Amino acid sequence: MxxxxxxxxxxxxxxxxxxxxxxxxxxxxxxxxxxxxxxxxxxxxxxxxxxxxxxxxxxxxxxxxxxxxxxALHPVSRATVDIPVIRQEVSALGKIYEYRRLSRARAAPSLGLARRFCAEGSIQCLHVTALHLASGEPFVFEDRWINLETAPAADAQDFKALNANEWLLANIPYTHGEIRLAAQAATEAEAMILDTRPGAPLFVIERLTWDHARAVTFARLCYAPGHSIVTQLGAAP
Structure with missing residues (x-):
């Protein structure tokens, strides 16, 4: 040939x-x-x-x-919104990054999340929650579901030292995704983790990424009160 x-x-x-x-x-x-x-x-x-x-x-x-x-160790697409590395977000603020895994378990997602994954029937996921800190202060609470059909290697990771955000970017390719930005009131559980009061306004990012027709991961990121995002339009002269 x-x-x-x-x-x-x-x-x-x-x-x-x-x-x-x-x-x-x-x-x-x-x-x-x-x-x-x-x-x-x-x-x-x-x-x-x-x-x-x-x-x-x-x-x-x-x-x-x-x-x-x-x-690139953390490849991103410049034509769309980047998937940020939380460690780098903290470092960019001039603060010291710290990571704590809170929980890890194999579980079936809710019916609503399974539908967002476009899953037919049952689906096995890895559910990981973690707290990212900036110089000892809560920065963002991460609630993540990883589709084990798309990323089976995640099942062997305990995510105690390396967070799921960085592991996925380094090991699992993605082609496209969906991002939702919202201001939401902190639940009692979120308030306890982020050291704030229930009902406090939080900046929340929900991100669902795909590898072609297969869902990879869904992440809900709840930032501590006062968080803001700065971006740019076009290239600087």
Missing amino acids: TEPQFKSWQSIQDEVLRRIHAREWPPGAVIPNEADLAQEFGCARATVNRALRALAELGLVERRRKAGTRV
């Missing part, structure tokens, strides 16, 4: 994306250099360079002089 020819930088970009998504090149891996890729794809080195630059602009690979090109 004749090997496919890659003549355009877009076709090379698509092939590199396929390898990253399939974990042939996992997060943190150094990919072959431009000369080797040009030989493999049967194209000019400049064509490979253009494809890798485009992927770097998307945040999917990191390029450093003399160090080569590496798959």
Whole structure:
């Protein structure tokens, strides 16, 4: 069989994306250099360079002089809202990050959540709750459900040291997702965890991510009172 020819930088970009998504090149891996890729794809080195630059602009690979090109440890899509790494959110505030896993159990989600997962019949999930702190103060309460049909490797993780947020970004690919932002009153349980009063206004993010047609995880993130998000529109001049 004749090997496919890659003549355009877009076709090379698509092939590199396929390898990253399939974990042939996992997060943190150094990919072959431009000369080797040009030989493999049967194209000019400049064509490979253009494809890798485009992927770097998307945040999917990191390029450093003399160090080569590496798959981003926490790849994100710049064309949509990023999935933040909570540790980095805390560090950006100049505070010390701390993590506490509160609970971990295999469980069936509620009927409403199963429907959001588009699951037919029963579905097995890993339910993990955790508290992320900033310099000793509650920062965000994480209530997460992981679909074990999509991410079976999560069942072997205790998430005591490495939080589910970072583990999923490093190990389970996602193609798209849904994010809901809301202001909600703290329940008694949320208030106790976040060290505030019941009914206090909380900034809540609900995020459901998918790998093509398969739901990966649903996370409900309740930030302590006073939290705000700053974002940018377009590129700075």
